[in-house]
Amino acid sequence: MAHPRIDLHTHSTASDGTDPPAGLVRTAAAAGVDVLAITDHDTTGGWDEAVAALPAGMRLVRGAEFSCVSPTGRDDAEVSVHLLGYLFDPTHEAIVAEQARLREERHHRLVGMIDKMAGAGYPVDVETVFAHLPDGAAAGRPHLARALVAAGVVGSVDEAFATLLYTGSPFYVAKTDTPVRVAVEMVRAAGGVAVFAHPLARKRGRVVEPSVIAELAAAGLGGVEVDHPDHAPEDRELLRALAADTGLVATGSSDYHGTNKTTPIAAETTSPDALDALVARAADGIEVLVG
Ligand code: AMP
Ligand code: FE
Ligand code: FE
Ligand code: ZN
Numbered sequence: 001m002a003h004p005r006i007d008l009h010t011h012s013t014a015s016d017g018t019d020p021p022a023g024l025v026r027t028a029a030a031a032g033v034d035v036l037a038i039t040d041h042d043t044t045g046g047w048d049e050a051v052a053a054l055p056a057g058m059r060l061v062r063g064a065e066f067s068c069v070s071p072t073g074r075d076d077a078e079v080s081v082h083l084l085g086y087l088f089d090p091t092h093e094a095i096v097a098e099q100a101r102l103r104e105e106r107h108h109r110l111v112g113m114i115d116k117m118a119g120a121g122y123p124v125d126v127e128t129v130f131a132h133l134p135d136g137a138a139a140g141r142p143h144l145a146r147a148l149v150a151a152g153v154v155g156s157v158d159e160a161f162a163t164l165l166y167t168g169s170p171f172y173v174a175k176t177d178t179p180v181r182v183a184v185e186m187v188r189a190a191g192g193v194a195v196f197a198h199p200l201a202r203k204r205g206r207v208v209e210p211s212v213i214a215e216l217a218a219a220g221l222g223g224v225e226v227d228h229p230d231h232a233p234e235d236r237e238l239l240r241a242l243a244a245d246t247g248l249v250a251t252g253s254s255d256y257h258g259t260n261k262t263t264p265i266a267a268e269t270t271s272p273d274a275l276d277a278l279v280a281r282a283a284d285g286i287e288v289l290v291g
Pocket of ligand 3: 065082197198
């Protein structure tokens, strides 16, 4: 395999993607992906179905994206950030408990957003929004966005975010996320490796200063997502240099969400050396699975 295609950040219907885990694996295979990570928000619930669907020769990195909060590194405010955890023990008590808490948080906060919108006269209700969520799935704003599209309120998921669901909108309800340092420690304690997801995705809101990433590198962070659809070219260069300076592994990924986003799977990829470096940082015992 001369140039394996490696996509280390994708979502299934276990969170806010639109492909069921088995479909996600098939989509990846059809796109020529050799190594796929499944990284649903705050759940490992899609792992088993993905494993069962793995075609011969394809490799699966089991992961999750943790909803976190971080200091900005410039003022007293905090910002919501995402942390990718790979190759951790999914039965680790702290992770099981924190992911369950976050899924509850997600459910209640989305109900809060739906109530606000319904109260303002929008044709949305809790039953409709949750109707398509598999049991135990992590609810998110994209589920509400789809209901708004289906009701004809907006033309697309993107438009729903831009006009109604953006962070800070009158209908926005915050959730209580995990301090990012705690999440890094949790992933490591469970034998995994932690990668800061899309740290400079500025279109989503305020982002952290690079100093925050450097401090996390000293506190056990293993890598940083450099090539991501929401990163501008100059921010990628900044992050690549930061990774080189701090010893972080630089990754690239599509953050594929099926039809909830326009980015195709493997639109951005990780180098084989970077994958090897990540795997080397994880504890022995949880392997990259081979189909
Ligand atoms: P939540 O996790 O409920 O706070 O919602 C955030 C999720 O919404 C992210 O994980 C993305 O998948 C998705 N998202 C954020 N911004 C957009 C956008 N402009 N268009 C489509 N999806 C978005
Ligand atoms: Fe998402
Ligand atoms: Fe994310
Ligand atoms: Zn993601």
